[in-house]
Amino acid sequence: MSLPVARSVVLALVRLSGVSKTFRSLQGSDYVAVRDFALNIEAGEFFCLLGTSGCGKTTVLNMIAGFELATSGSVEIAGRPIRSPGADRGVVFQSDDSLYPWLSALGNVEFGLRMRGLPRAERLDRAHRYLDLVGLSGQGHKHPAELSGGMKQRIQIARVLANEPQILLMDEPFAALDAHTRAAMQRELMKIWRTTGKTVLFITHDIEEAVILATRIGIMHAGPAARLKGIIDVTLSDSERERTDDRFIAVYRRVHAMIRDEVAIAMQRTQ
Amino acid sequence: MKRSLARLGGYLIGFASLFALWHVASVYLLNSVLFPPPGRVIAKAIELAQDGTLWENARVSLERIGLGFLFGSLIGIPLGLAIGSFAIVRRLLEPYTEFLRFIPATAMITVAVIWFGIGEGSKIFLIIYTTVFIVIISTAAGVSAVTPNKIRAARSLGASRAQVFCYVAFPATVPYILTGMRLAMGNSFVTIIAAELVAANAGLGKMIWDARLYMLVDQIFVALLVLGLLGFTADRLFRWGIYAFAGRYSPVT
Numbered sequence: 106m107s108l109p110v111a112r113s114v115v116l117a118l119v120r121l122s123g124v125s126k127t128f129r130s131l132q133g134s135d136y137v138a139v140r141d142f143a144l145n146i147e148a149g150e151f152f153c154l155l156g157t158s159g160c161g162k163t164t165v166l167n168m169i170a171g172f173e174l175a176t177s178g179s180v181e182i183a184g185r186p187i188r189s190p191g192a193d194r195g196v197v198f199q200s201d202d203s204l205y206p207w208l209s210a211l212g213n214v215e216f217g218l219r220m221r222g223l224p225r226a227e228r229l230d231r232a233h234r235y236l237d238l239v240g241l242s243g244q245g246h247k248h249p250a251e252l253s254g255g256m257k258q259r260i261q262i263a264r265v266l267a268n269e270p271q272i273l274l275m276d277e278p279f280a281a282l283d284a285h286t287r288a289a290m291q292r293e294l295m296k297i298w299r300t301t302g303k304t305v306l307f308i309t310h311d312i313e314e315a316v317i318l319a320t321r322i323g324i325m326h327a328g329p330a331a332r333l334k335g336i337i338d339v340t341l342s343d344s345e346r347e348r349t350d351d352r353f354i355a356v357y358r359r360v361h362a363m364i365r366d367e368v369a370i371a372m373q374r375t376q
Numbered sequence: 377m378k379r380s381l382a383r384l385g386g387y388l389i390g391f392a393s394l395f396a397l398w399h400v401a402s403v404y405l406l407n408s409v410l411f412p413p414p415g416r417v418i419a420k421a422i423e424l425a426q427d428g429t430l431w432e433n434a435r436v437s438l439e440r441i442g443l444g445f446l447f448g449s450l451i452g453i454p455l456g457l458a459i460g461s462f463a464i465v466r467r468l469l470e471p472y473t474e475f476l477r478f479i480p481a482t483a484m485i486t487v488a489v490i491w492f493g494i495g496e497g498s499k500i501f502l503i504i505y506t507t508v509f510i511v512i513i514s515t516a517a518g519v520s521a522v523t524p525n526k527i528r529a530a531r532s533l534g535a536s537r538a539q540v541f542c543y544v545a546f547p548a549t550v551p552y553i554l555t556g557m558r559l560a561m562g563n564s565f566v567t568i569i570a571a572e573l574v575a576a577n578a579g580l581g582k583m584i585w586d587a588r589l590y591m592l593v594d595q596i597f598v599a600l601l602v603l604g605l606l607g608f609t610a611d612r613l614f615r616w617g618i619y620a621f622a623g624r625y626s627p628v629t
Contacts, residue, residue, distance in 0.1 A: 191532065198525050216543075
């Protein structure tokens with residue numbers, strides 16, 4: 106009898122249930138970003154949370170990261186409630202202003218390890234290993250300002266991976282990159298995900314990006330008071346994750362059909 | 377290497393043109409004993425350097441600036457960090473900073489002399505006074521300019537709140553602190569000369585005042601020249617400090 110319950114507890118690394126988040130504006134009026142939101146992220150999967158702008162997808166990520174606390178409901182990782190940020194959840198931000206410009210690339214990558222008191226030799230060893238993994242071998246001495254936008258995002262990814270968290274939380278990490286760099290970074294990220302087997306929650310508003318990367322795509326209703334509208338499994342092989350592939354296009358159409366109305370609603374509400 | 381040579385060359389040409397312009401203005405345009413050409417001023421400077429008065433007065437002024445500036449910064453930086461970090465501290469201290477910073481140090485000279493005498497005490501007090509508010513305000517501004525993502529990233533990389541302060545908020549604020557100190561350094565030069573003109577027993581300001589009594593125009597110009605050079609050097613040192621630490625990313629200068 107207890108088996109199904111036990112199984113789902115083991116499988117769901119991150120579990121949100123009945124989560125609501127209300128922001129109070131300076132004028133005192135309330136804005137409900139998400140209401141009664143539920144989501145399970147399983148260990149090892151690449152989950153894309155797809156939604157229109159302003160639908161509250163970043164709010165969901167921020168609650169899992171521990172930057173914001175849910176107004177009600179429960180947010181858990183590995184069965185423990187999330188009350189603050191922690192090294193078990195690595196966050197990759199859209200903006201590179203989260204990097205430390207006074208530190209070298211290497212200094213940025215080993216930052217978390219240094220804060221957590223790892224010995225220097227081990228820190229450097231790990232930092233170099235992850236710089237290699239993201240394709241920045243031999244660039245560790247450079248400072249962020251000397252690196253391109255794509256390379257800065259690689260540092261962010263290496264910095265989080267070096268910490269060896271349970272889950273990677275990525276908040277539109279490639280949205281500010283040009284199209285070519287973005288495509289290259291998506292391929293890199295796929296490779297890294299396959300090498301490390303990390304669980305990833307990836308936020309995006311780009312259907313194509315979601316279909317290229319995800320093993321599951323969660324589509325959100327338009328905000329405010331948003332919930333998950335549906336989840337689409339993506340069972341494409343690596344060779345099928347190409348914009349021109351027929352099966353890719355089929356998945357794209359399914360996702361598009363689900364989000365199309367939400368885009369229209371979001372457009373109306375912002376006008 | 378090539379770039380620093382070019383920079384040095386630029387400075388040399390700049391200074392040479394300054395002196396050339398000064399020479400032309402003094403010898404050909406005005407031709408007055410009241411405006412000595414650079415040659416005469418430099419000759420006078422060598423004379424004053426040899427008998428020791430120039431060194432002594434410059435040393436006294438620099439020492440006052442140095443000490444006051446050091447203490448002013450040492451007081452200002454932690455206060456600025458606290459004001460920038462905690463709203464309650466800001467509310468408690470803003471009446472002091474926002475009230476006192478509009479009373480210029482030069483207006484405090486008389487009070488300072490009455491309180492601390494004509495010697496070092498009043499001068500160092502005035503330099504501290506002129507330094508501290510600028511450093512406080514720019515440090516506090518620097519703390520509030522740290523982007524939230526930097527703090528959040530550190531927290532989710534496993535840094536404690538104390539570590540966030542030491543390893544993120546503080547280094548991110550350093551360029552602002554240095555900029556505040558650089559502005560304060562300029563003010564210190566203004567203040568020390570004003571204070572020494574009004575009441576002092578030594579210093580470059582005193583040297584100008586004494587020269588005025590005996591109409592030693594050359595000597596006045598020596599003091600002015602030295603002031604300019606000292607100020608220029610001090611400012612270059614600061615800019616170099618800002619560049620060395622912050623130049624790689626966001627120099628706020």
